[in-house]
Amino acid sequence: MLPDLADLRSDAHVIALPMRVRFRGITVREALVLWGPAGWTEFSPFVEYDDTEAAAWLRAAVDFGWSEHDPAADSVPVNATVPAIAPDAVADLLARYPGCRTAKVKVAEPGTTIDDDVARVAEVRRVMGPSAAVRVDANGLWSVDQAVEALERLAPLDLQYAEQPCRTVPELARLRQRIAGLGVPIAADESVRRASDPLAVARAGAADVLVVKAQPLGGITAAQAVVADAGLPCVVSSALDTSVGLGMGAFLAARAMSPGYAAGLGTAAMFTSDVTTTPLLPVGGRVPVRRADVSPELLDRNAASPERTDWWFRRLERVHAVLAAA
Template sequence: MTLPPLDELVRDAHVVQLPLRTRFRGITVREVLLVEGPRGWTEFSPFVEYLPDESSAWLAAAVDFGWGPELSPRASSVAVNATLPAVGPDEVAGVLARYPGCRTVKVKVAEAGQTLADDVARVAAARAHVGPEGRVRVDANGRWSVDEAEEALLALAPHGLEYAEQPCASVPELAELRRRTAGLGVPVAADESVRKAADPLAVARAGAADLLVVKAQPLGGVTAALALVAAAGLPVVVSSALDTSVGLSMGAHLAAAVPDLRHDCGLGTAALLAADVTREPLLPVDGAVDVRRIDVDVDLLRRHAAPDDRREWWLGRLCASWAVLAG
């Protein structure tokens, strides 16, 4: 990878703060850094707790999308799932109304301060909303122990789960859970065990997952993610990391390049944002999002610009991540 000069990245960077419609991952405002490369606008948005080594993959993705090879998508749109935060069952219909035409719902479970009963109620409401022909998947973000995950899947399985995403944190735990629940009919998907792992293929080699969740930014970009998909030999779901429409465009280009993509993608999350950086956000229409580059609106960049101290903080992590890649 040929890195753009650091001074050019710093000079041209825009840092924005975008409010969320509903608390998600414990935050109500999403901060991202955007920059325009020769191929178009691109995004660097590792979550704020990530250190330079981990954040550097996100910068590699931004460079790949903004400065890398021209992409040739296989499709003009990709089907997406609705994403349901850890809300009460009475709020489910209102959230899912923002995802017109989506036949699949990913339900967040294992939220801190909530109970399994809360999860069951939320999943039941999601199932009622999409009907018997719809698909419901759950995402625990690795917060369950093996015993807790087994108990939860036994309680949730009657609602017809497409799969359970990262029910436990470690690869050995996922393998043990798969062994215990083999007859339950709930496949296990790995997310954090792919995107946060030193060896993202370890989960596939260990037989610890039935499918992989791949995200362009954490995996170093479209090019790197496609190589991982080819090496893993498992079905995949392409998802996002609460990106702006620019980052979602990166994910859509990845999804459109994956051969034999069978699952709806987690790329409809612009619906979780109360503001975006474009007048034409990448929102779900008829259950899908377009595969296209995003035209960023300069007025929106100004309107949602982060305060000076937050801009300097982001430029600092940009520099630190650039140094990791350069080294």
């Protein structure tokens, strides 16, 4: 059941976490963390998402904060995340992910070229060695022709998969046919978490792997149902969450992620601060499956401006109304 708005706001805080490197066009990540009967939870849809899309993120916050979930494991393996940085910055960045044997590399960043992408991925492969798993993520920014060209050049670097190389499900299906001989599996992210039907990509045979995120899919319970119905290998990832939201993802990964894959839940390493003194940072290539213990001091230190706090509380009120009407 949906809690009253007053219950959601009774111990809610809007925070702004600076990032070490621009990622997804973001240099400061804003989020609303709130206390529920089961512990701290998070509501942090990206600012450009409308209220209808953000409603799934609030369902997730309620699912995690107002329900108990079995952790199912002590920890889960995670990948390093490499933004669109120059090759000479790769080694230092990977050092923030001790023990990680998988890396996800951002490609197709606006203002960069395929040459830039190839050089970045090649340096990741050089630093991590031939036994590491290397993925690329284009966030749907390539056309089918661009994706074919890029993946033909990247395939010799032994990719675990290419995440959301094109925007739409029909484009993914066409690309998958055209690169059938390359040995590069296709993973779907936005075509799952931002779709009105998250199973459409699986039914269309347009992906080999699903990337699922707890908040955009409405929480741990709802995301588990998507994974079960899709019948494809699953990788759990974050949406640039604080350690509170990463905890939600870790609970999901422990229950739903396919063996042999690392979760994209090491992203606390991308922030210069967090909401807890014990953030979910990778240790030995893994993060623990637990709820974050939020620090009042860090909530104050990382508090968003009064204007942004008001914006988030007004957003919470609107999205709550969307869910209440549903």
